[in-house]
Amino acid sequence: MTATIVQADEQTSSGDESGLEDLEVNRVRDFWFRRQRAIIGLVGVALVVGSWELSADLKLVNPVFSSKPSAIAIALKDYFDGGGGLHALQVSATEFGIGFAIALVAGLLLGLAIGWWRFLDYLFDPLINVGYAVPRIALVPLFVIWFGIGIQSKLAIVVLSAVFPILLNTITGVKTTDASLLRVARSFKASNVQLFRTVVLPGALPQIVTGIRLGIGLGLVGMIVGELVSSTAGLGFTIETAGNNFQMPLMFAAVAVVSAAGVFLSQMLRILERRLDRWRPQTHE
Amino acid sequence: MSLTQPGFATPPIAAGGAGELAIDHARIEFIARRDNKKYTAIGDVSFTVAPEEFVSVVGPSGCGKSSLMLAVAGLIPLARGSVRVSGKLVTGPEHDRAMVFQSASLLPWRSVVGNVSYGLELMKVDRAQARQRAHEMIELVGLSGFESNYPHELSGGMQQRVNLARALAADPLVLLMDEPFAALDAQTRELMQDELLRIWTEMKKSVMFVTHQIDEAIFLADRVVVLGRGPATKVVKVVEIPLGRPRPESIKRTPEFVAIVDDIWTTIRGA
Numbered sequence: 244m245t246a247t248i249v250q251a252d253e254q255t256s257s258g259d260e261s262g263l264e265d266l267e268v269n270r271v272r273d274f275w276f277r278r279q280r281a282i283i284g285l286v287g288v289a290l291v292v293g294s295w296e297l298s299a300d301l302k303l304v305n306p307v308f309s310s311k312p313s314a315i316a317i318a319l320k321d322y323f324d325g326g327g328g329l330h331a332l333q334v335s336a337t338e339f340g341i342g343f344a345i346a347l348v349a350g351l352l353l354g355l356a357i358g359w360w361r362f363l364d365y366l367f368d369p370l371i372n373v374g375y376a377v378p379r380i381a382l383v384p385l386f387v388i389w390f391g392i393g394i395q396s397k398l399a400i401v402v403l404s405a406v407f408p409i410l411l412n413t414i415t416g417v418k419t420t421d422a423s424l425l426r427v428a429r430s431f432k433a434s435n436v437q438l439f440r441t442v443v444l445p446g447a448l449p450q451i452v453t454g455i456r457l458g459i460g461l462g463l464v465g466m467i468v469g470e471l472v473s474s475t476a477g478l479g480f481t482i483e484t485a486g487n488n489f490q491m492p493l494m495f496a497a498v499a500v501v502s503a504a505g506v507f508l509s510q511m512l513r514i515l516e517r518r519l520d521r522w523r524p525q526t527h528e
Numbered sequence: 529m530s531l532t533q534p535g536f537a538t539p540p541i542a543a544g545g546a547g548e549l550a551i552d553h554a555r556i557e558f559i560a561r562r563d564n565k566k567y568t569a570i571g572d573v574s575f576t577v578a579p580e581e582f583v584s585v586v587g588p589s590g591c592g593k594s595s596l597m598l599a600v601a602g603l604i605p606l607a608r609g610s611v612r613v614s615g616k617l618v619t620g621p622e623h624d625r626a627m628v629f630q631s632a633s634l635l636p637w638r639s640v641v642g643n644v645s646y647g648l649e650l651m652k653v654d655r656a657q658a659r660q661r662a663h664e665m666i667e668l669v670g671l672s673g674f675e676s677n678y679p680h681e682l683s684g685g686m687q688q689r690v691n692l693a694r695a696l697a698a699d700p701l702v703l704l705m706d707e708p709f710a711a712l713d714a715q716t717r718e719l720m721q722d723e724l725l726r727i728w729t730e731m732k733k734s735v736m737f738v739t740h741q742i743d744e745a746i747f748l749a750d751r752v753v754v755l756g757r758g759p760a761t762k763v764v765k766v767v768e769i770p771l772g773r774p775r776p777e778s779i780k781r782t783p784e785f786v787a788i789v790d791d792i793w794t795t796i797r798g799a
Contacts, residue, residue, distance in 0.1 A: 421633075423631055424635060427627075428650065429621060430601055431623075431650045432621045437650055441649070446637075522636055522637040522678045522679075523636075524681075
C-alpha cells in the first residue's frame with residue numbers, strides 16, 4: 244500500500260523570516276529537481292556541439308572532412324528550401340512507413356499465432372531462426388535485382404529488417420503469459436477467445452512494444468542501407484551522392500534528418516508505452 | 529465431540545440440495561511427463577459439504593489437498609469417482625463454483641474494480657450491472673475507497689480480499705478456497721479469518737476450505753475433513769466442530785478448542 248508522507252514540519256520553523264527564506268531556497272531546489280534531466284541533457288548536447296564547432300575552427304580536425312555544426316545548419320536549411328530535401332524525406336518516409344506497417348501487421352499476427360499454437364511454433368521455429376541469422380543487409384543487392392532500383396526493393400528490406408524483432412518479441416510475450424492468471428480465467432470458464440483477449444494480449448503487450456521499438460530501429464537502418472546501396476531518391480540517396488561529391492555539410496544534414504526521424508518515432512513510442520504502463524510499479528525515481 | 533466415519537460424512541439433508549457439494553470416491557492420478565510414471569495424488573476420497581456449510585480440509589503436506597480442490601473446481605479430471613454440485617455432475621469449471629487460490633492472481637493491469645468484475649465480464653454480464661455488483665463486493669470485503677488502485681499498490685492481505693471479492697461477485701453456490709491465507713503474515717492471517725467468517729455469515733455459501741494449519745481449519749469450520757498421507761490419499765477422519773457461532777478469536781485458547789487441535793494433530797501424525 245503506498246503511503247503518502249505528509250509534511251509534518253511545516254509548523255516547526257523558528258520564526259517568520261526563516262520560514263520565508265526556506266521557501267525561496269526550496270523553490271530553486273524544486274526547479275532544479277524537476278528539470279535536472281532536461282538541463283543536464285541539454286548541457287551535454289551543447290558541450291558536444293560546441294567542441295565540434297571549436298575543433299573545426301581551430302583546425303584541430305580537417306574541416307573539409309569533419310564539417311561543423313554551423314555549416315551543417317546552413318546546409319539543412321538549403322536542403323529543405325528547394326534543395327530536394329522535402330522530396331527525399333517523402334520518398335524515405337513512404338518506404339519506411341509502408342514497409343514498417345507491413346512488418347507490424349505480419350509480425351503481430353504471425354507472432355500471436357505462433358506463440359499460442361504449439362504446432363505452429365514447432366513448424367516455424369527453425370525457419371525463423373535461420374531467417375533471423377541471415378544478415379538482411381547482405382541481401383540488399385539481391386533485392387535490387389529482384390525488385391529493381393526503385394521503391395520496392397527498399398520496401399522489401401524494411402519489411403524483412405523490422406519484422407523479425409516484432410515477430411520474436413510477440414512470440415515471447417505470448418509464451419510467457421502468467422500461468423496462474425490463465426488458471427484463474429479458466430476457473431471462471433473463459434473461452435479461448437476470452438483468455439486471449441483478457442489475459443494473453445494485455446500481458447504480452449510490454450514485450451510486443453519492445454519488439455516494435457527494435458523493429459523501428461532496424462527498419463530505419465535497413466531503409467538507409469538500401470538507399471545507400473542503390474536508389475534514385477531518398478535521404479540515403481542524398482547521403483550517398485553528397486558523400487561521393489564531398490559535400491560534407493549536406494551529407495551530415497541528411498544524416499541529421501534520419502536521426503531526427505528515429506528520435507521522433509521512439510519518442511512517440513515512449514509516450515505510448517507510458518500510457519500502457521500506468522499499472523506498473525515504478526522501478527526508478 | 530462426535531466423530532463420523534469417512535463415507536458417512538453427509539449430515540441428514542436431502543441430497544442434491546442447491547449448493548451441496550458431494551465428492552464420491554474421487555481418485556486423482558498424474559502421469560509424470562519425464563518418466564511416464566503414474567502418480568496417485570488422491571486414492572479414494574468421499575465427503576459432502578451441505579448447503580451453507582463450512583468444511584475445512586486438512587492433511588499433511590503433499591497429501592494432494594490442492595489437487596482435490598482443482599478437481600472439484602473442474603480444472604483437472606478425476607481418474608475415478610465423481611463430484612456433484614447440487615446434484616449435477618462436474619465435468620469442468622462452472623459458475624456454480626468459484627475458486628480462491630493461494631496467490632491472489634489479480635490481473636496486474638486492471639484496477640481493483642476491474643479485477644473484481646472480471647468473472648462477471650467473462651460471464652458476459654451487462655457492464656453497468658457488473659460494476660454495481662463489483663462495488664457491492666468491494667464494500668463487503670472492506671476495501672471501499674480502493675476501487676481505482678492497482679494490485680501492486682495493495683498489500684498481500686488486501687490483494688486476497690480482492691481475490692475473495694472476485695470469487696463472490698460471480699455469486700457461486702460453492703466457494704472453494706485453497707490455502708488462501710498461507711502467504712500472509714500471522715497477524716493479517718488472523719484478521720482475514722475473522723473477515724472471512726463475517727463475510728460468510730452474510731453471504732451464506734457452502735465453503736470448502738483447504739489448509740494445512742489445523743487451528744485455522746477448526747476455527748473456521750462446521751466440520752473438518754482430515755486427509756491421510758499421500759500418495760493415494762484417503763480420508764482418515766471427519767471431525768464435527770461443536771463450537772457455536774459467532775466465534776471470537778479467543779475461542780482458539782479454550783480447552784475444548786485445544787482438545788480438538790490435539791485430536792486432529794495426533795491423527796495426522798499417526799496417519
